[in-house]
Amino acid sequence: MNLEIYYFSGTGNSLAVARDIAEKMGGDLISIPSVMDKKSITTDADVIGIVFPVYYLGTVNIPLVVQRFVMKLDGISTKYIFAVCTFGGGAGSTLAILDEMIKARGGRLASGFGVQMPQNAFRKPFENKTKLYSNWKEKKLDFICEHVKAKDGWFDTDGLFIGLVVAIIERMMKVGFLNRSSLRSMKKTARLQEDSDFTLDEVIRFMDRSYSTDENCTGCGTCSKVCQVRNIEIVDNKPAWQHHCENCLACIKWCPQSAIHGYGKLPGGYHHPDVDILDMLRES
Numbered sequence: 001m002n003l004e005i006y007y008f009s010g011t012g013n014s015l016a017v018a019r020d021i022a023e024k025m026g027g028d029l030i031s032i033p034s035v036m037d038k039k040s041i042t043t044d045a046d047v048i049g050i051v052f053p054v055y056y057l058g059t060v061n062i063p064l065v066v067q068r069f070v071m072k073l074d075g076i077s078t079k080y081i082f083a084v085c086t087f088g089g090g091a092g093s094t095l096a097i098l099d100e101m102i103k104a105r106g107g108r109l110a111s112g113f114g115v116q117m118p119q120n121a122f123r124k125p126f127e128n129k130t131k132l133y134s135n136w137k138e139k140k141l142d143f144i145c146e147h148v149k150a151k152d153g154w155f156d157t158d159g160l161f162i163g164l165v166v167a168i169i170e171r172m173m174k175v176g177f178l179n180r181s182s183l184r185s186m187k188k189t190a191r192l193q194e195d196s197d198f199t200l201d202e203v204i205r206f207m208d209r210s211y212s213t214d215e216n217c218t219g220c221g222t223c224s225k226v227c228q229v230r231n232i233e234i235v236d237n238k239p240a241w242q243h244h245c246e247n248c249l250a251c252i253k254w255c256p257q258s259a260i261h262g263y264g265k266l267p268g269g270y271h272h273p274d275v276d277i278l279d280m281l282r283e284s
C-alpha cells in the first residue's frame with residue numbers, strides 16, 4: 001500500500017493522530033498548509049488519508065484550509081480515500097460534508113472516522129484528557145488501521161445521545177435560527193458590524209481582529225512560526241495578524257509566555273502531550 005496522510009492541526013491533536021497512523025501503517029505524513037502553494041495536488045499514492053479538527057459544527061465543520069486543499073485534489077477517482085476528524089464533542093455531519101466535497105473532485109470518501117480529543121476551544125481545562133489519549137492509543141488507532149488496511153467502507157457515527165444532541169444542533173443551524181445567532185456572535189468577535197454582509201468564511205478569517213498581546217509578550221516570534229497558514233507577521237517586535245486566520249488557536253496555545261489573548265479570552269497552554277513545539281515549527 002502506498003499511503004499518504006495529509007493533516008491540519010493547531011494544537012497537535014490531529015497531528016498526533018495522523019502521525020500515529022502514518023507510523024503504524026508506514027505512510028508519508030504531509031502537512032496540508034505545506035502543499036497549498038500548488039495549483040493542483042496529485043499523488044502516486046493509492047491510499048490517501050485526510051486528518052483534521054472539526055470546527056464550528058453545523059456551520060463550516062471543516063477548517064477552511066482543509067476545504068481549499070480538497071478542492072485542489074486531482075486524479076483521485078481510483079484512490080481509496082479515508083478521513084479522520086478529531087473533535088471535542090461530536091463530529092455530526094462533518095464526514096458527509098467532506099464526502100460531498102471529494103465527490104465534486106471526482107472521487108469519494110471511502111471510509112471515515114471520528115476521534116474524540118480534548119476540546120481546545122473551551123476555557124475550562126478538560127478533566128478527562130488521559131482517558132481520551134489512552135482510548136486513542138489503545139483502541140481507536142488499531143481499529144482505524146485495520147479498516148484502512150482492508151480498504152473497506154466503515155463510517156463512524158456519534159454515539160446515540162451525542163448523535164441526537166448534535167443532530168438537533170445541526171438541524172437548528174440549517175433552519176437558520178442558530179446559524180444567524182452564531183454568525184452574529186462570530187461577527188462580534190471579528191469586530192464587524194452585525195448587519196454587515198460578510199460571508200461566514202470571511203468572518204472566520206477576520207476573527208483574528210480580536211487577538212492581542214499583553215505586557216508579557218517578548219516578541220520572540222513563536223506565534224508567527226507556529227502559525228501553519230502564515231497569518232502572523234512580527235512588526236515592531238509584536239505579532240500582527242493578517243486576517244486570513246483559520247482560528248486554529250496555535251498562536252494562543254503555543255505562546256511560551258501565554259501572552260496572546262482573544263477568541264473569548266481562551267487561556268494558553270493546551271497542546272497534545274505527544275506533540276512539541278518543534279513538531280509544529282517543522283511543519284509550518
Ligand SMILES: Cc1cc2nc3c(=O)[nH]c(=O)nc-3n(C[C@H](O)[C@H](O)[C@H](O)COP(=O)(O)O)c2cc1C
Nearest residue numbers: 009010011012013014053054056057088089090120
Ligand atoms: C475554532 C474551533 C472550533 C471548534 N469547533 C468544534 C465543534 O464545533 N465541535 C467539536 O466537537 N469540537 C470543536 N472544536 C474542538 C476541536 O475540534 C478539537 O479540540 C480538535 O481535536 C483540535 O485539533 P488540533 O489540536 O489538531 O487543532 C473546535 C476547535 C476550534 C479551535
